[in-house]
Amino acid sequence: MKIFTLLWNNLRRGVATFRYPSAPPVTEGFRGLVHFDPLRCSGCAMCRFRCTARAITFESAGKQYTWAYDPAQCTFCGRCVDGCKDHALSQDASCPPIYLSAGSLRSSFTLQRRTPPPKSQPAPSTARLQAGGDHESRE
Amino acid sequence: MNLLIALARFLIFPGLLFAVPAAWMVLWLERKSVALLQQRIGPPFGQPFFDFIKLLAKETPPRSGINGKLMRAWPLIAVSASLGAVGLLPVLPARGGFEGDLILLLALMELPAICLIIAGFSSRSLFGEIGSAREAVLLVSYNLVFLMAVVSIAVSQHSFRLEALAAAPLSAWRYLGLLAILLCLPAKLHVNPFSLPNAEQEIYSGPMTEYAGFELALWQLSHGLEWIAGVGLVAALAIPSSAYVWLDVVSVLFVGFILVLALSLIAAATARLAIDTTVRFYWQCTLIFAVAAISSALFMRLRS
Numbered sequence: 001m002k003i004f005t006l007l008w009n010n011l012r013r014g015v016a017t018f019r020y021p022s023a024p025p026v027t028e029g030f031r032g033l034v035h036f037d038p039l040r041c042s043g044c045a046m047c048r049f050r051c052t053a054r055a056i057t058f059e060s061a062g063k064q065y066t067w068a069y070d071p072a073q074c075t076f077c078g079r080c081v082d083g084c085k086d087h088a089l090s091q092d093a094s095c096p097p098i099y100l101s102a103g104s105l106r107s108s109f110t111l112q113r114r115t116p117p118p119k120s121q122p123a124p125s126t127a128r129l130q131a132g133g134d135h136e137s138r139e
Numbered sequence: 140m141n142l143l144i145a146l147a148r149f150l151i152f153p154g155l156l157f158a159v160p161a162a163w164m165v166l167w168l169e170r171k172s173v174a175l176l177q178q179r180i181g182p183p184f185g186q187p188f189f190d191f192i193k194l195l196a197k198e199t200p201p202r203s204g205i206n207g208k209l210m211r212a213w214p215l216i217a218v219s220a221s222l223g224a225v226g227l228l229p230v231l232p233a234r235g236g237f238e239g240d241l242i243l244l245l246a247l248m249e250l251p252a253i254c255l256i257i258a259g260f261s262s263r264s265l266f267g268e269i270g271s272a273r274e275a276v277l278l279v280s281y282n283l284v285f286l287m288a289v290v291s292i293a294v295s296q297h298s299f300r301l302e303a304l305a306a307a308p309l310s311a312w313r314y315l316g317l318l319a320i321l322l323c324l325p326a327k328l329h330v331n332p333f334s335l336p337n338a339e340q341e342i343y344s345g346p347m348t349e350y351a352g353f354e355l356a357l358w359q360l361s362h363g364l365e366w367i368a369g370v371g372l373v374a375a376l377a378i379p380s381s382a383y384v385w386l387d388v389v390s391v392l393f394v395g396f397i398l399v400l401a402l403s404l405i406a407a408a409t410a411r412l413a414i415d416t417t418v419r420f421y422w423q424c425t426l427i428f429a430v431a432a433i434s435s436a437l438f439m440r441l442r443s
Contacts, residue, residue, distance in 0.1 A: 003408045007176045016178040 023095045031076045032092030034069055038109050040088035041067065047080035047089060056080055060113075068108040071096055153371065154226035162363025163187040165370070165399055169330070172403040187363065194356035202349060205263055210349070213258035214357035220250035221364030228371045229305035230391050231384060236302035241293055244301060245286065248368055251361050252278050252327070255336070259346025270345020274336035276414055280421040281326040281333075287429035288319035292376060295436035306380045312435045317377055319428035321398075324369050326417070329362075330402055332409040333417055370395045370402075 018024055026032075034055075043065045048058035055074035059066045076096070081089045099105050148154055166187040174181025202210070224247035227240055252274060259271025293299050295316075296307045307313075326333035337345045344350075347358055374394035381387055412420070 004404075007404070007407055010176055010178045013178065015175070015180050017180045019180075 020098060026094055028093075030093045030095075031078045032094050033071055033096045033105070034074065034076075034080060035090045035092065036067060036069060036107065036109060037088045037090070038067075038111055040086045041109075041111065042086050042088075043067075043111065043113050044085070046083050046085070050079040050083040052079070053077070063113045064110060065113055066108060066110045068106065070103070071105040072102070148231070149223070149226035153228050153230045153367075155222060158222060158225040158364055158367050159360065160188075161367050162360060163191065165366045166359070166363045168396075168399050169366070169403045169406070172400055173407045176404065176407040187359065191356045191360060194351075194359070195353055197352040199350075199352040199354060202262075205261065205349070209261055210258065211354055213254040213261065214350070214354050214361060217251035217254040217361040218357050218364065220247045220254070221361050221368055223247045224368040225364055225371065227301060228368065229301040229375050230371065230388060236300055239299045240301050241289065241299045241304065244368075244372070245289060248327075248365070248372075249278075249282070251365055254361075255346045255358075258350075259336075262346065262349035264349045266342040266344070266348040267346045269342050270336045270338075270348070273338075273342075273414055274346060276418060277326055277333060277335060280418045281323040281425075284319055284421055284425045284429040285323040285327070287426075287433050288316045288323070291319075291429065291432035291436040292316040294433065295439055297440065301375075305375050305378075309377075309379050312432060312439065313376070315428060315435065316432040317373060319425065319432055320373055320376075322425045322428065323421075324373070324398075325402060325405055326421070327369050328366055328402065330406040332405075332412040334406075334411050335414055335417065338411055366399070367395075370398045373398060 043060070045058040045060070045065075047067075048056045053073050053075045055070050055072075057066075057068045057070075059068075076091070078091055081091050097105070150156060163185070167182060167184060170186070171181040199207075224244055227236075227244045227247070229236060256271045256274050256278070259267035259274065262268075292304060292313055295310070295312055296304050298304060298307075325331070329335075329337055337347065342348070347355065350358060371391065374391045378387065378390045378394055381390075
């Protein structure tokens with residue numbers, strides 16, 4: 001007869017499902033949408049290598065490279081964030097937003113590849129990104 | 140029975156015009172109440188109707204090696220039989236009926252289940268065949284109790300006329316028979332714990348696995364009408380007739396509503412039983428109610 005008590009409690013508590021746009025509270029360390037910081041990226045493509053869901057694409061053309069991320073394909077495993085030695089990737093601690101058209105969350109960045117600093121001197125922090133050629137676009 | 144009254148009963152109330160929307164309403168009520176008991180939102184109002192319309196617009200995919208006309212015939216027969224059964228329900232007292240209509244009602248209530256069994260075997264699907272075999276075993280299990288319970292009510296009133304049974308004064312023996320019928324209803328309507336023939340997690344939709352589009356819509360409608368016929372029969376026999384027709388109708392609808400909620404509660408509270416447990420439940424545990432009901436009815440008849 002425990003089941004009837006359980007059902008009665010369920011009925012009394014009301015519906016547990018959230019209606020849009022409300023969302024359930026997330027726990028600590030929740031892995032949400034991946035964010036990219038172009039100022040920090042060195043273009044090593046390790047994130048693409050670690051992304052088994054093929055959500056991150058990386059295309060290199062000469063001195064330029066294009067980094068793109070499609071949250072629709074992302075499984076939010078966090079392997080890209082863990083593997084980024086430049087700390088250019090981070091993850092939201094909230095549920096990914098709901099989108100109504102395909103590809104509306106997709107983001108893409110076209111960046112100039114940085115010239116590696118000479119081994120003898122440490123690279124100045126301002127020279128991380130080449131000022132004139134940087135281009136950022138969001139699709 | 141006057142032909143005009145018979146047609147009105149079949150086409151208007153409690154037949155086609157009332158029963159079809161009521162069937163969708165009952166299907167929605169069952170799904171919604173189970174959802175609320177499980178803390179889910181459940182389907183919006185009128186979802187079975189929207190499902191029906193959606194399925195009507197869908198094409199039936201070609202099925203090789205299957206007789207398409209035969210596959211289409213079974214749900215049509217099932218819907219017609221269920222509608223006929225609902226049309227015979229003694230909801231409106233002194234408004235028709237004929238001697239022996241109880242037997243016709245029982246036959247019409249059995250036809251959808253038989254159609255489902257044949258449809259499963261006709262579909263040549265493994266899941267369909269397993270579902271049909273389960274339905275056949277279920278039919279044999281609960282029908283013994285169901286028929287004995289109905290006959291016990293008929294014998295106690297010396298009549299096989301539904302109207303006479305509905306109008307007869309209530310007795311404790313009659314409630315025993317109704318209890319036995321109630322115990323059979325979950326199996327007849329394929330709700331938990333007797334949802335063996337359409338056990339989704341095991342055999343997909345059982346006999347209906349190969350059905351889609353218009354034919355599936357008819358099966359769903361037939362299932363809703365079975366609900367109306369089963370619940371309506373119990374409600375009509377459980378409510379004593381009054382001097383006012385509207386009061387009888389409202390009482391039957393109210394009792395029917397309560398019965399649907401009670402069956403939904405049972406469905407939400409129980410898990411599916413295995414086929415051997417089901418057979419044992421009906422042949423060992425429930426049969427005693429039917430035997431007690433029929434023996435008491437016979438005893439009362441011999442005394443009178």
